[in-house]
Every structure is written in structure tokens, then in C-alpha cells.
Amino acid sequence: MPKPRKAQISLDATPYYHCISRCVRRSFLCGVDHYTGKSYEHRRQWVEDRLILLARTFAIDVCAFAVMSNHTHTVLRINQTKAESWSTREVIERWHGIYAGNALSKRYLSGDTLLEFEQHHLNSLAKLWRARLQDISWFMRSLNEPIARSANQEDQCTGRFWEGRFKCQALLDEQALGVCRIGKTQTILSHIAG
Template identity: 55%
Template sequence: MQQLAEVFALDIAAYAVMSNHYHLVLYIDKKSADKWSLTEIITRWEKLFRVPCLALRYLKGDSLDRCELEKLTEVAAVWRERLTDISWFMRCLNESIARQANAEDGCSGRFWEGRFKSQALLDEKALAACMAYVDLNPIRANIADTPETSNYTSIQLRICSAISGEQPQGLLPFVGDERLNMPKGLPFQLSHYLELVDWSGRCLDPRKRGAIAENAPPILERLGISPRHWLYLNRNFESRFRGLVGSVEAVRKACNLLNKRWAQGVRDCQQLLSSP
């Protein structure tokens, strides 16, 4: 995942690798991709696929005539678009996993049950809820007791790095609350998010199902989500939402941009993710 993210214009915000599936929260960095030079596009694409001789000649510094350069630029524009496409990212990731698994099992044919599912996270509330849902997968499945013992998750990696006062390489960093001239990153404070996930994990303990702790982290107040709604989201985020996720205002705005008249799950967005 991290190797592919370095090639694509995508950053990993959260992940959880389970025994028979995995979850990813990705950020599409189209602004960075738009600044790539022709050389950088070809170099990145070459790490994934074979490139035509015309591209190899360009990388070697050979002279290209006007028609050749126009053709190469046209092809590179397609590659740039694909390197910002989650579908292409998932294609590369799933295909490599399928090949390795089939080689280990000595078989061939389809490895994955079906195509991946995706949801667009439209605001801070949806982002925080989805990230926590992903990070708490092992706890909900009762295969880990705490976030720091949740193997193969981004939360474990973040906690291990936080002990040294750092943020891990290969993950989109936390950069604090939204403000002017905000750098690229997650719009929360790392300490607040870790506290939120730890609190949520304790409340989601299968042996204490339904318990609502009173000492909810203050980040929930800033997001405007009640503790009870938050814990419901941590258990049911994937099953309750389809496609667009966020406040009703954010969903309606996205529908207008996409020329959609209606979005599935908008009632849950109204109840769980919209300001009272």
C-alpha cells in the first residue's frame, strides 16, 4: 500500500488489514499531480507498467520531433489522470495481492470476491468517523484489546511513532485544526485523535457493549457529534452509508456538482453527521 502510494498522487490516512479483507482511507492529492513534469509522470508510470520506446527515448535525453513530443504529452496526460485515480490504485494493489496469493496456493483464477467499495468523505465529521471506524476494526472483531495491540493498522503505527514524539512516514500527518494557510494533512490534532480512538475502543469492548462513558474527548464537541452517535458510527459506518458521506449540507452540495438528485443514506447523514 505504502509503496503504491509513493507512486500515485494518493496519501494514506488510515488502514486496517484483516484476515480476509482490508480497509483504506485515501486522500487524492490532485494539486501535486498537476505540477508533475513530463519526466516525473513517465518515471512514476514506469515503476508500475512498461512504457513505450518513445518515453524511454525522452528519459534518455534523445531529441523528439514535434509530433513525437505531442503524442508523448498526450499519453502522459492519461497516465497523470490514472495516477490520481483510486480505481487504478486498487487495481494495482489487488492484482499484486491476488498474484502472490495464487502463487502460494498453487492455483489460478479470481482471488477477490468482488470489486472494491468506496465512499466519498465530504467533511471533517465524515473523515474522523471513517478513520476511527477503520482503526477500530480489530477491536470490533474482538481480535485486539487496545488500539496499540491492533496489528496491521494505522493506529498502531501512529501510536508507536507518537511514543517517540513523531508521526510515521507513509501516512498522511495530522496538522491540527483548520486554519488559514493550512498545510496538507489531517485537520485534527494527533493527541486528540489518539485519545478519541482509545476512548472509542474502550466503549466498543464486546464485554461492555452499549456502555457510554461520560468522559468523551473534547474533539467530539468540536465536531458536533454526540458520544452515543459517535459510538454508533464506529460500529455501523460501512453499513449505514453509501457513496457520499458528510453533513446534509455537504451531501447536497456534492449532489449538485455531480448532477445527482438524491444520495442514499442522506437520512443517516442528517441524524448522525449534521449540526443540530
């Protein structure tokens, strides 16, 4: 029986994880559909652009990735030290870079003075958002959902684009890390460093 995701991820064991998301319905993530001749190659850029945004926002490093015709591979490293070094303001700004936040967090960022109970609630939100910004499930959700919406809109269909949740495997040693970097993986660390 498969383990729940929270039992698969243990920073005590390793910060490195290999995640795979696969399309459904003979859907194309990228490449050319040989039956129709339609090219989906532009979607490769969707994935790369989104990965760059998420790597700059989350406390998760993208070590390598590959975009295949119907699935993606990502090698991710959870950077807990980075997340813990962020101020409350930085956590909220990062969260707002991807999600809308709420009226209270928007007021805080605009410089409004908060009442004591509002500040307490905001601190609780920032704690929750800090945890999510170092969570692989939230990272993959933030990667896959916008791509699925865009692909479905472009394909003029509704329903699932991805085959269930992503698959996740811990990379426990250097050999496992090396295997994941071989083949058609692409590094985006040079894009993110700038």
C-alpha cells in the same frame, strides 16, 4: 441500483474516500486458517509494502488502512494539486515506477531527442498517465492485482482472489473521516514522509 464508480467520486464534494476489497473462496489475506493451521500473516506486509510504494507514486495520500483476515480497508485522499504540479518527466518516471511504459517513454527518459510527432504523442501519454496517477480506480487496481497474483501463486490456484471490484464510499465530513480512523486502522504516513 448502484452508481458507476465515476459517478461516486467527485472532488467537488470531497477528496476523501473509504475503499474496501474483500477476498473470495474463503481465501485468507492474512491471519491463521484455524482449519489447516496455516499462517498467512506475512501477506499483511505485502499490503503495507505495496501501499507505501503507491502512496509515494500516486497523487493519492493513504490516510489510514487496515488489513483484516479476508479484506482491506483504505482511507484515501486524492491530491489533485500535487498531480498538477508534476512535470512531464516526473509523471513518466512515476508511471515507470509501477508500469513498464512503452518504447517512446523509455527513449524520452534516456535522453533521446524525439521528433515533433513523437513529442506530441508522449505529451498525450503523460496527460493520460497524470490522470491515472490521481484516480482511485487505478490506485486500487495497482494495489490489488499484484497481491492477487502472489496469493494465487502461493496458494497454487488460479481464478479470482478478490470479490469483484472494490467498494468505494465518499467521506463527506469530519465525522465520517473520524469513524474510518477508529478501530484497527494503521497509519503509514510516517513511513511515507521519509
